[in-house]
Amino acid sequence: MRRTRLWIFAVAAAVIVGGGALIGLGMRDDSGGTGGGFLPSSLSFGDDGRAPSAAPSPTGPSPEELAKAKRAAQAKKLDAALKKLAATAPEFSVAILDKKTGERYSYRGAERYDTASIVKAQVLACLLLKSQDAGREPTSGEMNLARPMIRLSDNNATTSLFQHLGGRGAITKCNQRLGLTQTTVNTAWGLTKTTVNDQVKLLSELVDTKGPLDADSRKTAFTLMNSVDDAQDWGVPSIAQAGEAATVKNGWDTRSADGGLWAINTIGRVVSSDKETDVSVAVLSHNNQSMESGIALVEKVAKLTRQHLEY
Structure with a gap:
């Protein structure tokens, strides 16, 4: 009888020790920390008692993640190419806005330069806004100034429109409406x-259907900037491919303060x-030795x- 009791006690002890081991196992999660007393899901069995199937393998990066990684790699290569060029070239900056993807790129994007004649695109935008505010189209007299201002880069026409619109103060307020926060207007507009x-922001406002310019104004800006004189059809249009259209406003000037060097x-x-x-x-850019080199x-x-950006 004594032996029987000892045997029962031994079996009971084994059960208690084994149960403790199972409880100890159940309180360790997949990371090795303590859990709530349940087996990790990777070790649990289904209702039918069968062993669990293997967890599905990761599906890999999403198309969006792959595209983002590709753009980052492209931008890095472009950075390197521009830095290499900058080592031997006059100072320059560049910015890109891809409307299709929403992606932006800039190299020395916040560096400030004299506008020279590219300010004429701002003057045009402000003329179109002023006309809209008055509930009318630009007058024939205004358009007789706007056309040569953009197509021929006529300085006298620009000065007339600049003053007609209200000069420095009016153009500054207009720039605020256009979201230009890094542009300081000078009475000598050039x-x-x-x-x-800021210039890429201006370009985007000239085509933004949700921006301040209405459809007629956007069409006018496109038409004028798409039909500049052949002698001024350089710069951005040089990268247009077959079947593509380009708009452009160029600026060029020399300043005695820069030793007669060119801003292009x-x-x-x-x-x-x-x-x-x-x-x-x-x-x-500025400090170019000549207009041609600029x-x-x-x-x-x-x-x-x-x-490099493959647009």
């Missing part, structure tokens, strides 16, 4: 200071009829952005 980031700027858009390409581009520089910079 010495207005701006950045490529180009802003505009490249767009295809199927909207597969819809990109705003701004390249600003044009070559801004076109090279623009071409590098297209090559």
Whole structure:
């Protein structure tokens, strides 16, 4: 009888020890920490008692994640290419806005430059806004100034419109409506200071269906900037491919303060009829030895952005 009791006690002890081991196992989660007393899901059995199937393998990055990684790699290569060029070239900045993808890129985007004649695109936008505010189209007299201002870069026409609109104060208020936060208007309009980031913002406002310019104003801006004189058809248009249209406003000037060196700027858009390409581009530069070398520089910079960003 004594032996029987000892045997029962031994069996009971084994059950208690074994149960404790199972409880101890159940309180360890997949990371090795303590849980709530249940087996990890990877070790649990189904209602039918069968062993669990293996967890599905990861599906890999999403298409969006792959696209983001590709764009980051492209931007990194473009950074390297522009830095290499900058080591031997006059100072420049560039910004890109791809309307199709919403992606932006800028190199030295907040550096400030004299606008020279690219400010005329701002003056045009302000003229169109003023007309809208008055509930009318631009008058024939206003358009007789706007056309040569954009197509021929006529300085006298620009001065007349600049004063007609209210001068520095009025253009500054207009720029605020357009979201230009890094542009400082000068009474001598060609010495207005701006950045490529602001110029790309301006270009986007000229086409934004939800922006301040209505459809007629956007059409007018496109028509004028798409039909500049052949002698001024350089800069951004140099990167347009077959079947694409380009808009542009260029600026060029020399200043005695810069030792007679040239400021060469180009802003505009490249767009295809199927909207597969819809990109705003701004390249600003100064301290160029000549107008010709400055044009070559801004076109090279623009071409590098297209090559590396693949738009």
